[in-house]
Amino acid sequence: MDFVSIRVITGDVARLVEFYERATQVRAQWATEDFAELRTPGATLAIASTRTVPLFAPGSARPAANQSVITEFLVDDVDRVHRDLARFVADFVTEPTTMPWGNRSLLLRDPDGNLVNFFTPVTPAAIAKFTR
Numbered sequence: 001m002d003f004v005s006i007r008v009i010t011g012d013v014a015r016l017v018e019f020y021e022r023a024t025q026v027r028a029q030w031a032t033e034d035f036a037e038l039r040t041p042g043a044t045l046a047i048a049s050t051r052t053v054p055l056f057a058p059g060s061a062r063p064a065a066n067q068s069v070i071t072e073f074l075v076d077d078v079d080r081v082h083r084d085l086a087r088f089v090a091d092f093v094t095e096p097t098t099m100p101w102g103n104r105s106l107l108l109r110d111p112d113g114n115l116v117n118f119f120t121p122v123t124p125a126a127i128a129k130f131t132r
Contacts, residue, residue, distance in 0.1 A: 005037070005044035006071060009061040010112050013049045019111050020045060023085060023118075024073060045071065064112040071116050074130055078104045078120040085118075102126025 010016045017028045017036045024045075028036040034049035053061050075081050078096050086092075091109040098104045102123030108116050121127045 003043065005046050006069075007046040007048055008066075008071075008112070008114060009048055009050060009053060009063050011050055011063045012111075013047055015111055016047050019088075020047065022088060023110075023116070040073075042074070064114075066112075066114045069115070070107070071114065073116070073118050075118050075120055078106050078118050081118045082106050098122055102129075 008016065013034060013036060017030075017038075020026070020038050021028055024038060024040070026038045026040060028038050028047070030036045034051050036047050038045045038047075050061075050063055053059070082092075082096050085106075085108065089108050091113075093107040093109060093115065094105070096104055096106045099119075102121055103119040103126050104122045105117050105119040108118075110116055121130045
């Protein structure tokens, strides 16, 4: 098995895609007006319209209702990313902070309120864990 993507359901695909394109500097690949993907070497962030939900099971997902999942992006310099994001991100949850497990993390909310973490490993153990 290989974990390949996470899908976010939204009421405004264009707005959320624009946010993630700006935040990650990755261009989305659009399949339809209801579905786009931002592909990175490690995984894909899929963004889909509420109109796609009935294709799986009607009522099974609701936009802007996440209270438990954090989407994470490994970056080279989280402090630089914070400065760049400060130009357009309205909801920072936590400024860059070094966590006990060795990552320097920046937690924010996307326009739908989903939690997003940008992080850089800073301790030797964390750096070793993410060395590719």
